Each structure stands twice: as structure tokens, then as C-alpha cells.
Amino acid sequence: MSPSPLHSCSTSSLLFRFLPFLRWLPRYPIKDWLLGDIVSGFSVGIMHLPQGLAYALLAGLPPVTGLYSSFYPVFLYFFFGTSRHNSVGPFAVISVMIGSLTESLMPSEDFLESVNGSNATVNEELRDTRRVELVATITVLTGIFQVLLGLLQFGFVVTYLSDPLVRGYTTAASVHVLISQLKNVFGVSQSEHSGPLSLFVVSIYPPEHIPSSCKLPDTNVGTLVTSIIAMVSILIVKELNHKFGAKLPMPIPIELITIIVSTGISYGVNLKEKFGVSVVGNIPSGLKPPVVPNMSYFGQVVGNAFAIAVVGYAICISLGKIFALKHGYKVDSNQELIALGLCNFLGGFFQCFAISCSMSRSLVQESTGGNSQVAGVIASLVILVTIVKIGELFRDLPKAILAAIIIVNLKGMFKQFKDLSTLWKSNKVDLLVWVVTFIATLLLNLDIGLAASVAFGLLTVIFRTQLPHYSILGRISDTDVYRDVVEYEMAQEVPGVKIFRSSSTIYFANVELYAEALKKKSGIDVDRLIEKKKKALKKLKKQQKKLEKEKHLTEVSLGDTAMTRVLPSLDNNTGSPSLPQSAGDGPGVAVIELSAGERSAPSEPTLRSLGLPQPSFSAVILDFSPVSFVDTVSIKILKNIFRDFREIEVDVFIASCPGEGDLQSHEPRASPLAHS
């Protein structure tokens, strides 16, 4: 093979890898799939419109950015994505993460302007411009993180976001969403707090009397009635959609109907002027040229952008995998990361906010017959038409309607509270992770809360391995099966042998417990016996010394005898581990060297000769099958175990030692450590 075709081959395979549509589009079965994709694309596009407007509100941005975010990334995903049913675009959790940032870094109060000298009002235009600029930076940064993680094949970071963690997190996020929307439902305005505990500040003092963009400081009855009617009708129709889903060609687009009807009423009755109902306001027509994001915000938002990148990806990939499993295709998790990253990165230049996938839209896309990413393109074209032609018609849409749409969409999230009872029955530790994540996210807000939750999730692994179950194994008669003698009546200890097993691996945080449990379970007081032996040896030595002195006195004329040379050798054999010289001034954590050679010297007196009781067993076998790695602390303690048991004339063996090189021993069968 010459290098040039090889080169071109690898280039094309790279092209196929990073642009998956090159692979599947030529094989697209137009006859079978196109109709389904078009129907599905329209259904999803119709959902995108109200959701985009609503989630922009959630992110604290002008509504048109929600439309942009429903167009650019959705269109781009067609080229890069590998999931055929995911509906990418604005998502509640991500939007509220962005919203908490915009409100903390650029609160409305910063844009107060004195009009006519007396009443200060917020310069909304300036505020929105600045916020769009900030969010564009976050979005680009999120995209960069996702692309980098994808290129480095670091998609596995989401494994740290375990199921209970993600569910606890999204539930807490939806509480944040709910509270942030209450002001729109009640038509009041409030100071936008952020940072830890901000949630409670908001919920304790909802109707604060501060200068605001909305002119009524107290509940606006018109707004409240509007939103309640909207919520109830959307809820009912969604329930009907759900019930008669099989019989309808596509779900009734109740959200779209609601915004159209309410916009019509709002325009006709002039709700804004007459009842002070807050409306979305001006929606500019047409697309904007790309703008390079403002680099100066990078430092402020880098942590949040990383959190958004990880959470957004985690939601997409888990959703994508469910559909892939159902329809028997594969999603490439690293390519998905790159696809999302490119959607965000490029979107950031066009005033989009960060996107993820929406479960509700994806389910519609699948159930209305969507077969491929073509459905996404159709949906994005629906939004494009809206942006160019009909978006401006929605200027009189009351914000309360959007809040109602957001809140109704939270229903599924709040159902996750049911996890509490499920997890209580199945796994208490995972329940703890759920609860801690929920509380941490509620109290510490969405960024720090996520970090704290991940740290706690990892700590549970430590806790779980730190207090394992220790057991003495016995053999089940006539088999090779060894089981815990306490749990299995059939299991009988092998005479003269103690087989010891821990349910977890051994490492620095639990190895001392391991040694203690072994000594306890062995049934004899090992330390006491060693102490007694040492005392007996000391006595013996003293007696010998006395004897020698007497001899020396009587045999003084005979000169130096061999007797004096016996003593130092006894000294070496007291079995005491000598402190290594190098530890002379250290902090007291020196590794104790085991001088095994000296101990087996034939001159050492036995327990029997010292008149001490002998243990009832002659060997200890440590079952190492759950041991997956070994650190230096474990080695040190293991050496101590070997030394202590040798002291009381018991041999220690290691069985089922993994031989992958983490441990020193490579023998396939039970092999005594440190024996040679």
C-alpha cells in the first residue's frame, strides 16, 4: 500500500467520524422515512416555539434568543449528531443554570435609570444587550469545554453523575425553576438574588417593594387568573394527549394554541395597558450577523460553563442511549459530546444560549414517527420561518403564559420525588446521594451544589468500602465451596486453618480494621499472647544473664567463653521489629522492615517451651479475591499480620491473589508472602 491512499483513507474515516451525516444521509430511505420525519419535524417545531420563548424567559434573556437557540443548534446537530431521536435545543435545567448567572452577574438593579427625576426604572434594553453578550460568552465556553472533552475522549466524566445524583439534581433545579417563575405567575416583581441560600431569600420575601420593571408592586389579579387558566387547560389537554396518544396522528399542540389564543386576547383587550399584565415585548424579525463573544467574561463564568457543559451532555447522552437501545442503533458518546459542543460553540456567535436535549420534545419526535436527524432540520426550518416572518406577532404574549408553560412542563420532574420511596426500598446509600444532592443544589445553587454533590457521590464509594463485612469461611462438605460459617450452617471450618475474607478491597482507609477484624475473628488474643511471650523471653534472658554472671564469677580464670556470644544472638531474636535507622528524626511514620530471616533461626524458644498456650490453628489463609489493588499502607499492615502470626507460630497464606501486577505475588495458587 502506498502512503497516499492510506492517508486519504484515514482522512475520509476522520470525516465520517466527525460528520456522521456523510455516512447515513446517502443511505437515507426516502420512501420509508421522509414522511415520518416531516410530520415529526413539524410537531417538534411547533413545540419549539413556545418552549424557546419560555426558556429564554427562564434564562433572563429577551424571548428572541430562545428562538435563535431553537434554530441554529438544532440545524447544526443534523450534521454532527449521532442520535436519531434526540430533540436538541433549550432545556429547563440548563436555562435555569444560565438564569441564575445572568441574575447574579447582571441584576436588573444595575440598570436603574432615573426618568423624570423621581421614579427609577430599569433600562431593559441595555440590560438585555449586556445579558445576551454575557450568555453568548458562556455558551461559547460551554461549547469549547464539550468539544475538548469529546476530542480527549473524556466522555466518561458523566459517569460521575450517577442516576440518583442526576435525578436529585434535576429535581432541585426544577424547584429553582418553579420559584423563579412564581413572580411571573403572580405578576409581582422582586429583587433577583443569587448565590447560596438565595432561594430562601426569594421565597420568604416575594413581594418586596423595590423599584422594578413591572409597575405593580403587589399581586396582579389579571396575571394570576391568566396563568391559572393557561396552566389548567394545558394540563388537561396534555393529559388527553397522553391518554389518547395512540389514536391521535400527532399530539394536540396545546402550548402553541395557548400562546396564539392568549396573544390574540392580549392584543384585542390590550391587557398590558389596561391591566398591567407584563408581556414579552418586541421580537425583532430576521437573523442577526454573528458577533464574536466578549472574552473579558471568561474568568467569571468558566466554572459555570463547565458545569453547564457536563450537565447538558449528561442529559443528552442518557436520553440518546435510551432511544438507541429501543431502536437498535448506536450513539457514539464522544461524537455526541463534540456535536453538542459545536452546536453551542457556533450558536454562541449567533446570540444563542446553551442547549441540551429535551425529554418532552424528544418523546414527541419519536412518537410522531421521526426516524432520523432530518426531523430536526424540519423543526429548525419551522423556527426559521417564525423568526423571519411571524415572531414579531407575539409581542403581546403575556409572560404569565410562558411561566404557565414552564411550570406545567415541570410536572415530570416533580414526579421524581417518587424516587425517594423507590430508593428507600432498593438502596439506602443511593437514597442518601439523591437527598444530599437535592439539598445541596437547593441550598448552594446550581453550580456549587453540583460540585458538592459529585464530591459526596465519590465519598460514598469510600464509605461503602471502608466498613466491609468480615467473615471466617468454612467449607461446605463434599464441595469446593467456602462460605461464611456464621451465615451458612452447612459451612464447616477446616480443622487447624482459619480462612479470612473481607467483602471489600484493602486500602489505607480500612486496612487497620482488616487487621483488627482478623485478630478478633481468629478467636485468640494475638496481641496478649505476643506480650506474654515477650515477657517470658525477657525473664529467660535475665535468668541466662544471671547464670552467665555466676558462671563468669566461677570461671573467671578460664577467660572469654562462647557463652558471651550467645547473648547478642538471643537479643536479635526477641522478635522485636527494630526501628530503621533512617527514621532517626522523622515524623514517626517509618515503614517497619521485617527481618524475616532472623526470626526463623532455630535457636528461638517455642511457645510450648516457654509454657504458653498454643493457638488452636496452625495456618491463616487470607482470601484476597475482593482485593483489586494494593498500596504501601496495606503492604505495611500485611507485613505486620505476617510477623504477629509468625510470632505465635501460625503460618499466613494468601489465596486468590489477583496476578495482574498490582500485587507482588504472581503464583496462581495460595502462596505464602514474605516466606522466602
Added chain:
Amino acid sequence: MSPSPLHSCSTSSLLFRFLPFLRWLPRYPIKDWLLGDIVSGFSVGIMHLPQGLAYALLAGLPPVTGLYSSFYPVFLYFFFGTSRHNSVGPFAVISVMIGSLTESLMPSEDFLESVNGSNATVNEELRDTRRVELVATITVLTGIFQVLLGLLQFGFVVTYLSDPLVRGYTTAASVHVLISQLKNVFGVSQSEHSGPLSLFVVSIYPPEHIPSSCKLPDTNVGTLVTSIIAMVSILIVKELNHKFGAKLPMPIPIELITIIVSTGISYGVNLKEKFGVSVVGNIPSGLKPPVVPNMSYFGQVVGNAFAIAVVGYAICISLGKIFALKHGYKVDSNQELIALGLCNFLGGFFQCFAISCSMSRSLVQESTGGNSQVAGVIASLVILVTIVKIGELFRDLPKAILAAIIIVNLKGMFKQFKDLSTLWKSNKVDLLVWVVTFIATLLLNLDIGLAASVAFGLLTVIFRTQLPHYSILGRISDTDVYRDVVEYEMAQEVPGVKIFRSSSTIYFANVELYAEALKKKSGIDVDRLIEKKKKALKKLKKQQKKLEKEKHLTEVSLGDTAMTRVLPSLDNNTGSPSLPQSAGDGPGVAVIELSAGERSAPSEPTLRSLGLPQPSFSAVILDFSPVSFVDTVSIKILKNIFRDFREIEVDVFIASCPGEGDLQSHEPRASPLAHS
């Protein structure tokens, strides 16, 4: 038994527990032990004197507090301690931890006073008074933490400080000590920085020209010469002590000799006035009445006090255990924590700073014949006499001599750099822990550095379990031993069965890798085969539909047939996992329910009937012996494994499943999960 004797009995056992001297003192073998204890006590007391003065300097406190710290806690330990050879008292690492606090919270610059209008000098008296007050608070708080941890039996927290971590930490601490003492060696004075990266600020600009307590802004040659002579002579004599240790009745007290000689010279020549050599200054005679610590500092120092409590205890207990092992007695780790805590708590009322144990003094205490805590009492009495009678004589002792003593004592710590090569050979992960701890402690200072290191140490456990070794096991002929077929030539796969094993436990962070590795190691492309099967089934279904249509057309007059009822049942049997209804709007992480019952319906077409290749094996056995706990994520993925292999007509079994209740299965032998 009447309640009152029971009560008195438990009271006395509590007394014995918390005041261990009640137990051992009555049995004290005066004849055998007293002489050794007195000799050892004097030797240690003589070491306490220079070390106490030096470590007070290190802690940024007036020298007399070092004497107090060498008296009160040492005396109190007699009543509470269980280690017979530990020499409690000031320790370099703890002193430098305190020193970094005094210098950051109360820098000398805060006490500048204008004298005669022109030259600003530091009001040392006020500074020292304030610093003593601050440190007393830290010490009391440290004591409270230690007593609480001891009462709650939380001595195990030190297991998180693994050997490599403690050694890396103390090495970094000794670098901090060295740098902090350079100013005394060179006789320059410098701004006292603190906080992250402070180390480099200090070492890059040592001779800063700032107003200072010492009157010379540049290197003082007299001071430098003094300290070099002192260092060399101490080093040489220590080497001799070490070499001829066996032949000397007690080590030459070179540190004491040095301070006496240098004080004499300093007084005679009047070094302070003539050469501007900095001296320790006034040492008040006699003891001071106790002072209640200032509570207002609690908030500022609570984190540092906790770090000091943990580090101090970690050093004491590891040292105590080494001696206990050597001499065959037991130290009670929780009682040690309480003992240290009470020493610190009570000491804090008497101007002491926090103490720990010193390796160098403890080794002297042991080697000079010390047998019990009585040696400590003797040593403390030596210091008491010094405080009351002769302390004031040391007012002319040059600080440079104390710096020399501190630096020489660091020798043993710096030897810990040898760990790098030892760990490189034995354990790379532990090496990483050492290096990360060292660098973190150097860069982030002693408190944050410790927290970061502990977090990193725990993370290594995650890393180690996250990328385990996966293997297919084979049987070694004529035995019951199963080994990795790749590593053992003797091991042969059992025909028709794949036995799969991971070297580590399964949990959320590695279970997806587990499933992937299983599919890969099984030798067939499971996902591809399932995809093919689904396609074939779809085709079959379509054919059936067509067939039915034709039939329907021909048999339209015959009415509804049973045929229509066949189709939905086929629909259910395509093996696709249905999305649970409750996941309707959730974040896409719903647990997939496995409807096992439907799948085994007899109507399902087999791979053979669909014309697809069959896998070469009919069963997969998962060896669960390294599995120590199971979380919900693992259960979900395990269910997927069962479903996928069922799909391709392979049965999955679990072997060696631990039966302690963490897992659902309790059968002792291989048991199929989810089969019933």
C-alpha cells in the same frame, strides 16, 4: 446484683479508662524501672529546653511559651496517656502550622509604632501579648476537637492520612520551617507573608528593606557565622551520638551545651549591642495564673485548629504504635486522642501552644532507658525548674542558635525525599499521592494543602477502582482453579461458557466500562447482532402485515380473524424496552424496566429461524467475587446485560455473589439473576 455496685463498678472502669495512670501506677515496678525513668527523664528534659525555645520562635511567639508548652502538657500526659515512650511537647510541624497563622493574622507590620517621629519600630511587647492570646485560643480549640473526636471514637479519621500523605506533608512542612528560619540565620528581617504562594514571595525577596525589629536590613555577618558554627558542631556531635550510641550512657546534650556556651559568649562579648545580633530577650521567671482564652478568635482559626488537631494526633499515634509494637504493650488510640486533647485544652489556659510528639525526643526517651510515663514527669520537672529559676539567664541567647537547632533537627525530615525513589519502585500511585501532597502543601500552605491532599488521596481510590483489569477465565485442567486465559497458558476456556471477571468492585463510575468490556471480551459483536435481529424481525413483521393485508382483501367477507390478534403480540416481542410512562417529562435517566416474562414467550423467533449466526457459547458467568457493594446504576446496567444476552440466546449467571445483603441474591452457588 443491686444497681449500686454495678454503678460504682462502671464508674471505676470509666475512671480507669480516662485516667490510665490509676491502673499502671500502683503496679509500677520501682526497683526495675525508676532509675531508667529518672535518667531518661533528665535526658529528655535537657532536650526540651532548647527545643522549647526554638519551636516558640518557629511559632512566632515569645520563647517562654515554649518552656510552658514543654511543662504543662508533658506533666498532664502522665495522667491521661497510654504510650509509655512518646515524648509529648512542642513539635516542628505543628509549630510551623501555628507560626503561619500568627504571621498571617497578626503580622509585625500591624504593630508599627512611630518613635521620635521618624523611624517606625515594631511594638514587640504588644505583638507578643496579642499573639499569645491568639495561640491560646487555637490551642484550646485544638484540644476541644481532639477530646470530641476521642469521645466519639473518631480516631479513625487519621486513617485518611495515609503514610505517603503524612510523609509528603511533613517534608513540605519542613521546607516551610527551613525557609522561615533563614531570616534568623542570615540576621535579616522580612515581611511576614502568608496564604497561598506565600513561600515564594518570601524566598524570592529575602532582604526586603522594610521597617523591622532587627536594626540591620542586610545580612548580619556575625549572626551568619554564629549559626554556621552552631549548625556544624551540632551536626557533628549528633553524628557521633548516633555512631557511639551504644557505648554512651546518654547522648551528649549538644543542643543544651550550644545554647549555654553561646549565651555565655553573647553575654560576655555583648553581641547584641556590638554586632546587632538578635537575641531571645526577656524570659520572665515563674508560672503565670491561667487565663480564659479569647473566644472572639474562634471563627477565624477553627479550620486551622482542626488541621492541627488531626495532624498532631496522626504523628503521636503512629509513633506510639511503633513503640508499643516494639515493647509489647498497647496504646489505646481513642484514649491517646483524649489525652492529647486534654493536654492542649488545659495547656491553652497557661499560654502553651499546641503540642504533639517529637520523634527525636521520643527516641532519646526510649534509648536512655525510659520505661513509662514517669520519665515524662521527670522531664517536665526539669523544665519547671528552668522556668522558675534559670530561664531568665537565657535572655542573651542569640536567635540564630535556635534557628540552627531547628534546621539541624530537620535533617531527618529531609531524608524523606528518599521516599521518592522507594515509592517509584514499589507503588506509583502512592508516589503520586506523596508528590501531590508535597506540592499542594508547599503552594497552598499547611491548612488548605492538607485538605487538598486528603481529597486527592481519596480520589486515588476512585481512580484505582475505575480502570480495573477485565479477564475471561479458563479452568486449569484437573483442578477447580479458574484463571485469566491470557495470562495462564494452562487455563482453558470451558466450552460453550464465558467466565468474566473484573479485578475491582462494580459501581456507578465503572459499571458501563464493565458492560463494554464484557461484550468485547465475549468475542462477538453483541450490539451488532441485536441490531441485525431487530431488522430481521421488522422485515418479518412487514411481510406478515402484507400477508395479512392480502388475506384481509381476500377474506374480507369472513370478518375479523384471529390473525389481527397475533400482530400486537409480535409487537410486544420485538425485545424493545419500553420507556416507562412516568419518565414522560423527566431528564432522560429513567430506569428501564425489564419485562422478562414477555420475552420468553414461545412465539419469539430464534436467531436460527431468522437466518442469523448464533454465538459460539450458550452461557456467560459473571464472577462477582470482587464485588463488595451494589448501587442502583449497577443494577440497571446488569439488567441491560441480562437483556442483551437473552436477546442473542445466551444465559447469564452470577457466581460468587457475596451474600451479606448488599446484593439481592443470597444463593451460595451460581444463580441466574432476574430469571424467575
